[in-house]
Amino acid sequence: MSKNQAQKVREYAKIVEEKTPKSRHVRGCLRAFWVGGLICVIGQCFTNLAVALNLSEMTAPMFTSCVLIFLGTTLTGIGVYDRIGKYAGAGSIVPITGFANSVAAPAIEFRREGMVLGLGARLFQLAGPVLTYGISASIVFGIIYWAVKEWLL
Amino acid sequence: MRVGKQTFVYEKPPEVASHASVVGPKEGGGPLADYFDVILDDDLLGMKSWELAESEMLRRCALLAMKEGGIPEGSAQAFFTGDLNDQIIASGFAGRALELPFVGLYGACSTFVEGLVLASGLISGGFLENALCAASSHFCTAERQFRLPLEMGTQRTPSAQWTATAAGCALLRNSDAKNRLRVTAGTLGKVVDYEIKDANHMGAAMAPAVESTIRAHLSDTGRTAGDFDLIVTGDLGWIGREILLELFSRSGKPLPSEKLVDCGASLYFQEQDPHAGGSGCGCVASVSCGWIMKRMEEGELRRVLLTGSGAMMSPTSSLQAESIPSIAYAASLEVI
Numbered sequence: 445m446s447k448n449q450a451q452k453v454r455e456y457a458k459i460v461e462e463k464t465p466k467s468r469h470v471r472g473c474l475r476a477f478w479v480g481g482l483i484c485v486i487g488q489c490f491t492n493l494a495v496a497l498n499l500s501e502m503t504a505p506m507f508t509s510c511v512l513i514f515l516g517t518t519l520t521g522i523g524v525y526d527r528i529g530k531y532a533g534a535g536s537i538v539p540i541t542g543f544a545n546s547v548a549a550p551a552i553e554f555r556r557e558g559m560v561l562g563l564g565a566r567l568f569q570l571a572g573p574v575l576t577y578g579i580s581a582s583i584v585f586g587i588i589y590w591a592v593k594e595w596l597l
Numbered sequence: 598m599r600v601g602k603q604t605f606v607y608e609k610p611p612e613v614a615s616h617a618s619v620v621g622p623k624e625g626g627g628p629l630a631d632y633f634d635v636i637l638d639d640d641l642l643g644m645k646s647w648e649l650a651e652s653e654m655l656r657r658c659a660l661l662a663m664k665e666g667g668i669p670e671g672s673a674q675a676f677f678t679g680d681l682n683d684q685i686i687a688s689g690f691a692g693r694a695l696e697l698p699f700v701g702l703y704g705a706c707s708t709f710v711e712g713l714v715l716a717s718g719l720i721s722g723g724f725l726e727n728a729l730c731a732a733s734s735h736f737c738t739a740e741r742q743f744r745l746p747l748e749m750g751t752q753r754t755p756s757a758q759w760t761a762t763a764a765g766c767a768l769l770r771n772s773d774a775k776n777r778l779r780v781t782a783g784t785l786g787k788v789v790d791y792e793i794k795d796a797n798h799m800g801a802a803m804a805p806a807v808e809s810t811i812r813a814h815l816s817d818t819g820r821t822a823g824d825f826d827l828i829v830t831g832d833l834g835w836i837g838r839e840i841l842l843e844l845f846s847r848s849g850k851p852l853p854s855e856k857l858v859d860c861g862a863s864l865y866f867q868e869q870d871p872h873a874g875g876s877g878c879g880c881v882a883s884v885s886c887g888w889i890m891k892r893m894e895e896g897e898l899r900r901v902l903l904t905g906s907g908a909m910m911s912p913t914s915s916l917q918a919e920s921i922p923s924i925a926y927a928a929s930l931e932v933i
Contacts, residue, residue, distance in 0.1 A: 456791045459847075460801040463839045465755045472752075520748050529750015536750050545750050553746035556646050570749065 476535030479528065483539045487512055509540055516544030521552065546570040601817025603785050603810075605714070607721035610779040611769040613930070614727070615666035616886035619658040621736070621762030624875070624883070627865045632887040634661060640737065640762050648682060651735035651764075652690035655680070658764040659695055659729055662886075666768035668727065671696055673768065675719070675728040677712035679703050680878050681739050681760070688733070697729070705907025706803075706832050707786075708732040709765060709882035710926040713903075714783030717928070720771050731766035734877025743796070743912055756798040758834050759871035761864055765882025767890070778893050782818055782929040786810035788909060790922040796908075796915045800837020800861075800873055803906040806923035807833065808844045810904055811852075814927045822852050826898040829889055831881035831905035831925075832861035834874030860884035881905045893932055901930045 490511045494504035519525040525545045528536045536542050547567060554566040568575065600606050618633045625636030635657065644650040655678065663670055676695060679702035680687040692699040704711040712730035719725045739760035740747055769780065789809050793802040807830055815821060822828060833841055838859040845852040864875035864884060885903055892898050906925040914921075 453792050456805065459840055459843050460793065460798070463843060464798065464801065464836055467754060520750075523748060525750045526748050527750075530752055532750075533752045542750065545748070549746035549748040549750075552748055553741055570745070 472533050475531060476533050478535070479532035480535035480539060483512070483536065483541055486515075487539070512540050513544040516541030517548045520545045520548040525549075543571060543574065546574075600782075601813070603787070603813045604782055604817035605718055605721075605784075606782045606818065607717050607780065609721045609723075609771060610781040610931075610933070611717050611720040611728075612772040612774065613778040613780065613890060614668075614768045614770040614772070615662050616765070616767040616890045617658050617661035617665060618763065618765045618883040618887035619654050619661070620764075620879075620883050620887075623736070623759075623869060624761055624763050624864055627869060629864060629884065629888050632891055633883065634887065637762075640735070647735055647737040647741070648686055649690065651680065651682070651687040651733055651738050651762075652694075654735070654762075655687055655691040655731060655733040655764045655766075656694050658733070658766040659691065659697075659731055662729060662731075662766040662768045666727075666770070668768070673697050673727055673729045674725045675700055675716065676731070677702060677716045677728060678731040678733075678766075679708035679712070680733045681705065682742065687735070687738070688731075691733075704905070704924055704926065705909055706734070706799075706876055706878050706881065707905035707907035707924055707926050708878045709885070710831065710903060710905030710928050713767065713769070713780055713928045714785065714926050716769050717780040717783055720769055723771075725771075727768060727770035729766055729768055731764065732878035732882040733764035734760050734762070734879035736760045736762045736877075739877060753872055754797045755872055756795070756800065756834075756836055757872045758799055758832065758861060758874055758876035759865065760877040761832075761861075761875040761880040761883065763864075763877070763879030763883035765879060765884070765886035767886055776932060778890060778930060778932050780928050781931045781933070782814070784810055784814040784817065784927040786813070786906075786925040786927070788922045788924050790920055792920040794915075794918060794920050796910060796921065798836075798873075799832070799876055799908050799921075800834040801840055802908050802910075802921035803831075803923040803925065804833055804837045804840040804844060806925040807831075807841055807904055807906045808848075810906075810925035810927050811902065812848075814902065814929070818929070822850075822856060825856065825900050825902045825929075827889070828852060828857050828902045829881075829885065829904065830857065830859045831907075832874065832876040833859050833906065834861045834872075834876065835859075836873045838862050860888075863888070890930070893930060896932070899932050903928050903930055 861874035
């Protein structure tokens with residue numbers, strides 16, 4: 445690229461930045477906080493309910509996860525979760541309901557391309573990277589934890 | 598006849614014999630609703646996939662243009678069309694149903710104007726008596742191909758645009774009648790790239806291409822912005838339009854703001870939440886076939902420079918972090 449062209453590109457980038465409105469981060473954070481918080485409160489209610497129903501400490505969180513995944517998937521299916529997501533942003537993406545949404549949404553979208561190469565192949569299109577790096581990271585940290593416990597403590 | 602570096606001036610400028618527009622429910626709730634010929638209540642059109650729905654919308658639009666133009670169905674000599682789907686399937690499927698001699702084009706969102714420029718040349722040269730120029734886009738086919746599944750709960754950036762569910766089709770024909778809407782000149786753009794990489798900021802990626810093509814058209818034909826009643830851009834959106842005005846004002850030959858109309862920025866109300874405005878092949882096609890051409894026929898406008906711009910990127914190029922090359926075409930529409 446010539447010097448002249450590089451100069452033009454830099455000047456243009458400045459114009460674009462000047463003319464482009466910024467995302468409203470403070471408003472976004474507040475919305476994410478209260479919606480995300482509300483989802484967590486709902487989760488805690490189910491955990492308490494599970495404990496009250498005499499489920500063990502190990503199974504109560506699992507019960508909660510199942511309920512939240514069910515809710516997230518159902519809300520995706522009836523076309524409500526994308527509206528919540530539009531309002532709350534990360535507030536509804538980060539909790540487990542967002543994970544359910546990211547699996548259910550491609551399932552609905554790509555059903556038309558068939559059960560195997562459509563739905564089957566695309567189901568984890570969005571959740572796949574989370575699984576790949578989530579599982580990889582837990583293996584790495586598991587090894588570190590084991591090594592520290594074995595040799596250093 | 599070729600003039601300047603990139604422009605054709607048509608010796609026998611073809612008449613726009615008819616034009617048709619079909620739009621989805623959201624577009625039909627926008628400020629231009631009164632100008633569109635058909636507003637669909639169901640954007641799936643009773644089909645089993647969004648792609649088939651888009652193709653059906655394009656087919657209906659072409660049929661309507663032939664009917665309005667008073668030519669029997671199936672007698673158009675060529676069908677110039679394109680869309681945003683991989684391998685322009687919406688156009689291919691519509692072509693299959695219409696059984697017309699087919700010219701599939703891809704200029705991303707500039708396709709409609711690209712078709713006008715090419716078809717006018719063939720008609721002026723005597724190779725065709727008439728031709729249909731069309732383009733379509735559908736929000737739901739574009740989302741699944743370029744972005745995310747519809748039900749994903751994510752936020753869009755303020756600069757993101759909304760792909761219009763719309764199709765537009767114009768029937769061009771050779772004629773000697775007086776006082777008709779005609780395509781008098783066309784300019785082929787060059788692919789321009791100012792290294793914008795954000796696929797959610799198409800207006801910024803395309804504005805320099807539009808500037809380059811408008812400038813080429815004006816210098817090739819020896820006209821100035823003042824010679825036109827309106828300069829219409831395809832789908833720069835509100836932000837891209839501002840950027841284009843800034844580019845012209847920095848060059849020392851500013852465009853008068855009131856003369857610059859962007860189809861994408863005109864298609865929706867802000868309250869409909871289209872973010873930076875409409876986009877897609879169907880945006881410039883439906884707005885020019887609906888709004889602009891109708892206003893010209895009513896005598897409100899005499900001469901309009903219609904430009905369409907397209908971002909020549911794909912999901913693959915975005916993932917590979919390539920910048921977005923853009924193209925723009927211009928056609929001069931005049932009532933003469």
